[in-house]
Amino acid sequence: MKEIVVATKNKGKAKEFEKLFSAHGFQVKTLLDYPEIGEVEETGTTFEENAVLKAEAVSKQLNHPVIADDSGLIVDALEGRPGIYSARYAGAEKSDEANMDKVLNELKGIPDEKRIARFYCALAVALPGQSTYTVFGTCEGEILSERRGNNGFGYDPIFYVYEKKRAMAELSSEEKNSISHRAKALEKLGQDIEMILSGVGVDE
Numbered sequence: 756m757k758e759i760v761v762a763t764k765n766k767g768k769a770k771e772f773e774k775l776f777s778a779h780g781f782q783v784k785t786l787l788d789y790p791e792i793g794e795v796e797e798t799g800t801t802f803e804e805n806a807v808l809k810a811e812a813v814s815k816q817l818n819h820p821v822i823a824d825d826s827g828l829i830v831d832a833l834e835g836r837p838g839i840y841s842a843r844y845a846g847a848e849k850s851d852e853a854n855m856d857k858v859l860n861e862l863k864g865i866p867d868e869k870r871i872a873r874f875y876c877a878l879a880v881a882l883p884g885q886s887t888y889t890v891f892g893t894c895e896g897e898i899l900s901e902r903r904g905n906n907g908f909g910y911d912p913i914f915y916v917y918e919k920k921r922a923m924a925e926l927s928s929e930e931k932n933s934i935s936h937r938a939k940a941l942e943k944l945g946q947d948i949e950m951i952l953s954g955v956g957v958d959e
């Protein structure tokens with residue numbers, strides 16, 4: 756089976772990519788398989804910049820093609836926060852529970868129609884010796900007033916997905932993978948995906 760390296764240490768993302776890429780016949784390796792690779796500092800000011808930083812840094816270290824994901828939650832009533840700071844919104848320990856509590860507290864008393872939000876995912880594909888390619892995807896919804904469901908990761912329990920009329924954490928992994936920002940970004944690679952991945956894949 757061909758392998759694809761995704762430059763993430765996030766177990767939730769890793770699981771989603773495993774399923775998304777298995778549909779294309781690829782086995783996913785992540786930074787959890789390469790403990791020697793340190794954290795890449797996310798110093799960019801956009802999701803795209805951070806995705807490129809992660810993909811290129813890891814591609815250089817491994818000297819092979821790498822995909823990276825930089826993603827997050829954008830809440831209109833919070834002027835776009837937590838945005839690129841989604842993982843660390845409530846502090847460096849990256850606690851999903853503390854992050855959700857912070858968003859829920861900031862939105863206390865805000866009515867449903869003003870709780871509009873979206874998930875955003877930028878994917879960068881870094882191929883050694885070639886320019887890095889980026890695509891993005893979004894998923895529209897609203898911030899609930901309390902948690903619902905146990906699936907997924909991150910802010911999934913407090914995100915109501917318009918397309919499914921349920922919280923993201925109430926969706927099965929198959930359902931999430933059919934509508935998520937991550938899946939939509941991958942879809943944008945469209946018909947190019949097999950071609951790009953045939954360059955990205957590393958034969959075992």
Ligand SMILES: O=c1[nH]c(=O)c2ncn([C@@H]3O[C@H](COP(=O)(O)OP(=O)(O)OP(=O)(O)O)[C@@H](O)[C@H]3O)c2[nH]1
Nearest residue numbers: 763764765824825826827828841842908909910911
């Ligand atoms: O409920 C969610 N469902 C999702 O589908 C989702 N995708 C992203 N996020 C949030 O945004 C941060 C990404 O930040 P991020 O791209 O820097 O990733 P990360 O730091 O977790 O891992 P890495 O990939 O950088 O190693 C994550 O930690 C989450 O808080 C999500 N939350």
Ligand SMILES: [Mg+2]
Nearest residue numbers: 765797825842
């Ligand atoms: Mg990160």
